[in-house]
Amino acid sequence: xxxxxxxxxxxxxxxxxxxxxxxxxxxxxxxxxxxxxxxxxxxxxxxxxxxxxxxxxxxxxxxxxxxxxxxxxxxxxxxxxxxxxxxxxxxxxxxxxxxxxxxxxxxxxxxxxxxxxxxxxxxxxxxxxxx
Amino acid sequence: xxxxxxxxxxxxxxxxxxxxxxxxxxxxxxxxxxxxxxxxxxxxxxxxxxxxxxxxxxxxxxxxxxxxxxxxxxxxxxxxxxxxxxxxxxxxxxxxxxxxxxxxxxxxxxxxxxxxxxxxxxxxxxxxxxxxxxxxxxxxxxxxxxxxxxxxxxxxxxxxxxxxxxxxxxxxxxxxxxxxxxxxxxxxxxxxxxxxxxxxxxxxxxxxxxxxxxxxxxxxxxxxxxxxxxxxxxxxxxxxxxxxxxxxxxxxxxxxxxxxxxxxxxxxxxxxxxxxxxxx
Numbered sequence: 474x475x476x477x478x479x480x481x482x483x484x485x486x487x488x489x490x491x492x493x494x495x496x497x498x499x500x501x502x503x504x505x506x507x508x509x510x511x512x513x514x515x516x517x518x519x520x521x522x523x524x525x526x527x528x529x530x531x532x533x534x535x536x537x538x539x540x541x542x543x544x545x546x547x548x549x550x551x552x553x554x555x556x557x558x559x560x561x562x563x564x565x566x567x568x569x570x571x572x573x574x575x576x577x578x579x580x581x582x583x584x585x586x587x588x589x590x591x592x593x594x595x596x597x598x599x600x601x602x603x604x
Numbered sequence: 605x606x607x608x609x610x611x612x613x614x615x616x617x618x619x620x621x622x623x624x625x626x627x628x629x630x631x632x633x634x635x636x637x638x639x640x641x642x643x644x645x646x647x648x649x650x651x652x653x654x655x656x657x658x659x660x661x662x663x664x665x666x667x668x669x670x671x672x673x674x675x676x677x678x679x680x681x682x683x684x685x686x687x688x689x690x691x692x693x694x695x696x697x698x699x700x701x702x703x704x705x706x707x708x709x710x711x712x713x714x715x716x717x718x719x720x721x722x723x724x725x726x727x728x729x730x731x732x733x734x735x736x737x738x739x740x741x742x743x744x745x746x747x748x749x750x751x752x753x754x755x756x757x758x759x760x761x762x763x764x765x766x767x768x769x770x771x772x773x774x775x776x777x778x779x780x781x782x783x784x785x786x787x788x789x790x791x792x793x794x795x796x797x798x799x800x801x802x803x804x805x806x807x808x809x810x811x812x813x814x815x816x817x818x819x820x821x822x823x824x825x826x827x828x829x830x831x832x833x834x835x836x837x838x839x840x841x842x843x844x845x846x847x848x849x850x851x852x853x854x855x856x857x858x859x860x861x862x863x864x865x866x867x868x869x870x871x872x873x874x875x876x877x878x879x880x881x882x883x884x
Contacts, residue, residue, distance in 0.1 A: 480759070480832055483803070483835055484802075484803060485803030486798065486800070486835070486840050487800065488759050488835065489757065489758055490758070490759040491758065491759070494669060494758050501668070501669050502668060502669060502670075504664075505669075508665070508687055509687075510687075510691075513689075543801060546800055551757065552799045552800040552841075553757055554668075556663075556664075557664075557688075557689045559689075565622075566618060566799065566872055567619070567873055570799045570800070570804040570805065570873045571804070571805070573800060573801055574802055574803075574804050574805060575802060581804075581805060585805055585807075585869075585870040585872070585873060586633075586870065588807060589796075589806060589807025589870060589873075589875070590803065590805040590806045590807065591806075592806060592807075592808045592836075592837060595806060596836050596837075
């Protein structure tokens with residue numbers, strides 16, 4: 474019998490559960506390695522060569538090279554781990570979060586200052602499908 | 605005997621630490637948020653405990669995906685601020701309280717909660733940002749701190765009910781420690797926020813304030829709220845709020861005195877909530 478996962482019915486959201494964690498293990502552990510300054514320097518010097526040291530899938534490597542965080546998350550990445558890539562690039566958490574929303578950095582910042590994204594219309598997947 | 609005198613609740617947004625460290629707390633963006641903690645810094649000076657038991661979560665810093673403990677108690681004598689990718693925060697090292705930590709571990713494990721005992725770890729913004737908010741920028745933190753890390757990164761995280769009952773077990777443990785220590789329990793993280801996906805930026809002011817109301821007056825009822833409600837109403841990272849129930853469970857069964865309450869949106873991506881509750 475399948476486990477109940479009600480959180481699959483929340484739009485624009487991927488819950489990092491045991492299944493996602495299994496898929497993203499090497500991707501996330503690559504991110505952990507960027508906590509060391511010497512690894513950050515080696516990654517910046519040659520991203521592709523550094524990624525090739527990890528048993529990640531080719532698609533995971535492409536997602537990292539593209540800095541497409543939504544893509545990384547689909548492939549098992551978790552935002553707290555992926556944040557190490559942003560830190561290496563000198564990006565703030567707000568810049569990283571905003572990059573996943575399709576908004577510009579300024580639009581996202583303005584939305585947060587104005588009180589954030591409202592919950593109305595953002596609770597269930599079907600609410601986004603109607604749009 | 606040791607006793608729990610008060611509990612403190614606050615968000616632990618990394619950008620708050622950056623603002624403190626770079627001397628930007630007076631900037632228009634930050635002014636109102638930090639003003640909400642002016643009372644708290646004075647309160648902390650007037651009510652410095654002997655030990656703070658600080659419930660927080662590690663953000664893929666001390667614990668990678670190699671090992672994911674649900675509950676981890678720091679029993680070391682010292683914990684250093686971690687390098688999270690931007691370099692370590694320029695804040696004092698955290699002194700632990702190994703004797704009380706070992707006592708609590710013994711008691712709480714005997715009460716059926718499986719704690720992981722950690723004798724070496726660095727602490728990230730989850731632990732150091734609340735200290736900065738409550739203590740400012742001292743040369744040394746005003747008292748020893750026992751770090752208590754909860755997994756809220758990989759789902760499923762512990763339920764609110766389990767966290768609340770764990771708090772009760774921690775209370776029992778503290779009250780059986782044979783030294784007249786005053787202990788505060790802090791619960792950190794939250795409030796509503798989502799850091800990932802196209803729904804990032806979600807904030808729910810109404811839900812957050814109802815959470816604060818119930819945390820004060822109906823914590824046992826609040827502890828029954830299922831995971832999915834946190835995710836749907838308070839954002840995927842709003843689930844951190846289960847940690848507040850550990851601190852609340854550690855308080856006495858009497859209605860606490862609300863010494864301070866504050867709420868502000870935003871700090872970066874997050875709604876900041878803050879309470880100081882005193883046992884009476």
